[in-house]
Amino acid sequence: MQDTLANLKRGEKGIITDVSSTEIPLKLLEMGCLPGNEVELVQVAHHADPIYLNINGSHLAIRKETAVHILIEKVLHE
């Protein structure tokens, strides 16, 4: 099921399927935010923004406004 990273809940995982090239800074890609990589939502701050991610072992935090431009496919719990 197609979704954006902004809709991931705490503890949920997904696979990045696409990143909007015009909206996402190169730096984020270089930090591992690339299609095909697994992403887990580790923690959310006050009002669920920013969000703290684990992308394939790379830990970083981004704001929701950036997360909506990253498409994912949710990995359902077994």
Place this chain on the structure above:
Amino acid sequence: MSKQINVALIGNPNTGKTSVFNALTGLNQKVGNYPGITVDKKQGVCKLARGIKAHIIDLPGTYSLNASSLDENVVIELLLNKNDKDFPDVAVVVTDVENLKRNLLIFTQIKDLEIPTLLVINMADRMSKKGISLDIETLEKELNTKIALISTRKNQGIDILKEYITNYRTLSTQACLNTVDIDKAYFESLQRAFPNQLLYKLWLVITQDVNFGKINRQEFKTVADFKTKRDADLKRLQQKETIKRYQFINNVLKKGQAIDLSQATDLRIKLDRILTHKVWGYVIFFMVLFLMFQAVYDWATYPSDLIDKGFASLADWVKSTLPPGAFTNLLADGVIAGIGGIVVFIPPIAFLFLFIALLEESGYMSRVVFLMDNVMRRFGLSGKSVVPLISGNACAVPAVMAARNIENWKERLITILVTPFTTCSARLPVYVIIIALVIPEGNFIGMSYKALTLMGLYVIGFVTAIFSAYILNKILKIKSKSYFVIEMPGYKLPLFKNVALAVFEKTKTFILEAGKIILAISIVLWVLASYGPGDNFSNAEAIVKTQNPLLSKIELEDKVAAHKLEHSYIGIVGKAIEPVIKPLGYDWKIGIGLVASFAAREVFVGTLATIYSVGSANDTEDEDTIKSKMAAEVHKNGEKVFTLASGISLLLFYAFAMQCMSTLAIVKRETNSWKWPILQLVFMSGIAYVAALIAFQFLK
């Protein structure tokens, strides 16, 4: 043949690059600036075998050669300029064993520049805890380099690294990625246009917006014009390049790295559950802040008091040893008192730098940024503004520089503009002495009025910073593409050596810079106060005698000295501005202090000391401290100069006014325009004037 090898340390932030630098150079290091910009340039010397020396540069941490900040520009400018005297013979890329994949990205980029490149895999001591095993031989083969597996914490592997550096000539310079593969048509045409250039280098010149003035222009003259594609297309190619690099890295790691997650114990998850918690996270952060202020304003008083006494006895000793006179007074009351006024602040400043270093080294600072981003954004700031706003309590200059990490220009600009409102340590000497003079004794719920006043001034500074940010956010019409990325590094026990060196370096710089200014200003003031134009100054004695024929000798001398000061150069300046500052409750002598303070506010106390001692011929014993001199100072009508009203007015003036040339200079550099520092100067000083005026008129 030269026996010195130029070594550049390169790597992502949080890989322990600085620890490697410290391990290689020890105390043989110095921190300077790159010409024209204020990025720290850390260099050191390391002795290798056979009498060879390595000149080591610790380049700013960067995630890739695609630069997005001043700090990162430094890295690429150096690597593209073969003529730079620091151009590396060998690049040492430092990586963290836990983040090898991401850390290797920049390794592949540097290798593609065909610079001999060594790989350091740091924090090897954590491998077993994380269930990581590496096949170094395979990795060396796949990456075509030498790998030093080291642990700076356990002091392991440094000798092997040194050996590899010594033998750098044997390293292969074969590229990792064939640049043409990114986009065949585009890169082939680029190569045809510049057949003698390295393709990847050309690509960087096209895509990077760095200062090419320093990179031999002839060589690249027309390359920057070779933009046959729109920016959006270039960006797409950069993305493609990144993906290709990761494909290469994944391939390498598949062969040479195994991770057994069942073996991994993760402290990070447990700590983050509490430290970034929606409620506990904030509670803990405020407790840390409280502890920090407790250390800075309470624990630091003990060593500070000792230093204070030491300087007081030094001044006494100078006075009793040297022949009495104006010069001795300058030395004892101006220079020594002024320098002492700064040295006293070594303990609190060192404590503050210690806390900041601990917060950063441990990885906790990133959590604070994460926690505070949402709140700070409402005021037009970023979570990353927390670092400048906290550092601003030590000194605005490094604080303004720390704003560089903020990606969004508007948020960064607002942070730079409001940071000087936070109470820097240079305000402390002024606060402490005025509070001691005018705030009455007494307690309120366990805290003395004096301590409460001091705390109130800190709160005022911080609240004004936040409130100004809110206003600026509404006024400033800057459209800047906003994004926010911060790495959340693993938690680490800070290394003593790193923390100690950071505290030492920063404190030293602060003291030396402030000391220089105070010394210079004391001398200039003393000269201006000891000489004056015209009859009124040169014939002071005769004039005073005819006006007051009945005075005793001592009284006469005092009057003459006061008359001289009033008609000295500095007296004329002070008198000229007196009408402006009179409504604030200040006389012309304080006015001189204010004028001098616009260079650096910490000179205020020393300035008054210089003026008061030049202004009285007889330094009686009971007037040996600045404080008692200030307390004894009266207006012509006999009223005290320093009352509650004028004291509060002064405190507020110093809380708001922009009185620091260094900060203005750094803001000019960081914003690249005079507009913002001038705006700061006018507005902050305007607010200061109005606040002081209101306070004095209400309280008098």
